[in-house]
Amino acid sequence: MSDKINSWIRAKDFIETSFRITGENVTTKVPVKSAEVIEIVELHDSGVVLKVPKIAGALGHLLLIHIMRKQVPAHITDDLEREFSVTGKIVKAEALDAQTSLIELQFYQFNEIQWKSFVEECAKRQDSVDKIVRQIQE
């Protein structure tokens, strides 16, 4: 059923981007437990800042991260690859709390085109958010 007809809200306005991220410590060959904790925080040109469980790895370890888009809002083009992986070295690590750390991965092995497209997708999300804020406030 189309949600446009006579409804004051549209279901698509409640959809948010969500990712499922899993990881494996390539150095110790141990999968990252409590993967639901993993969060991508900041994107660099050839690296990423992630929140991970504290036991995910130590400085210098190689980490394989698998990113899968679970849900993408309608304003984001849907012809993106649904999942991809990157491997990087932990170059910085800082404890966030007793269970989690913030780490910076410097990519060691990654598909540049895939990564660039992911970074652009996130920039589009930000643009779309900025547009709504302006529409409401200006």
Added chain:
Amino acid sequence: MKDELSKEEKEFSQSLANLRFLVADPSSSRKSFRALLSYFKVKPHLVDVVDSAHDSTEMLKKNKQNVIFADYSLGGSHCFELIQVQQDVLSPEEVRAFFLITSQDSNSLVSSAADESVDAIFVKPFNFGILKQRFIEVLAQKIEPSPYTKAIKQGRRELKMEKPEEALKSFQEAKKLDPAPALACSYEGEAHQMLKHHPEAIRSFEEGLSHNPTHFRSLLGAVESFMETGDYEKAYEAGRKLVDHHTVPVKRIPQLIRLSVLNQKFEDVVQFYEVTSRLDQSDDTLATYLGAGLVICGLYFLRKGANTSALDAFRKAEVACKQQPRILTRILRALITAGLEAEMKAFLSRIPDEVKDSAEVRLAQIEFWARSGSQHKALEYALKMIQENIKDEKLFEWAIRISKELKRKDTLIEDLVFKAGQAFPDKRAFFDGMK
């Protein structure tokens, strides 16, 4: 990350020298914002970092930070409360900016946040370059506002101080400072609304819409003022236009549901239910309005004799309202009044015990039995409730009325009237008159 500031960035960085910053983040982004501020050479002692909702409020009251980065994981309502506290602790002349950080990017969340005076929303994962660019964009405007923005800010301040006449002057001044001053017009309308001058407010909103036909605040203001003047049809038209062009913030939706009901556009309410029932999340206020709106739909269908549609609306209301006793009781009353006994019994079997045992629902049952000829059962139940010391005017009224219908002894009726008068001394004359 490039550490060398460009010439423009250096100038911008200098303008931050007197500002204080608060990073309120229990989650993961505090490092990025500390890095952002460090990039712009903000001195560390001017940056406070906290990781809980309580500490953020305390720190804000203590250090009166001009710029806040708050992570949505602190709790949406807490973040919006922080904006209010920030507005209260800073004087109107001071720079104030609020950045919300979230990984949730639904249009609904974004529009609701924007409606709460959030200056910008940063969506995780972010890229430092974009973060920096938007930070400069927002803050530069706050530090050096254009004359137009300055006049609007002045007027908003006067509106907040409940000085609508002065605010009107500021907004009228602002209108001269921009070729398409839709925002100034909408605020002018809001000042008229504060003065209860709704026809003037409507003219201001229409002027705003002449500059920007889909202007959010002007459409929203028009909905409100048309409703105030009783022109529900035009309010509905403005509401439709609003929804066609914008994602309406959740807190504004109850008003639109009310508008559907006032315009007897009951299909809107049913449609609204269909959409919300497919959502993972729902808002309690919305649930109440939606439930109440569906009950009104049901009552309307009952009046038209469309019992099937009415029962369908009631069933949806029952689901939508998340078992709120007031709405469930209203449904029960409607079923009783319509004499739909089987449906009432089925309904009673579905509702939770705490609702079933509430005085309102029990009273509705008494009313049902009394109306359907089961006077003895109704009286027995009413007397039991009185014995339980439940004080309700209607309860005494039904007990006395049924006692008279059953021709009970005068002494028993007088005893009931006496108890009713004791429980409700100001209604003593009314109960005496029932004897």
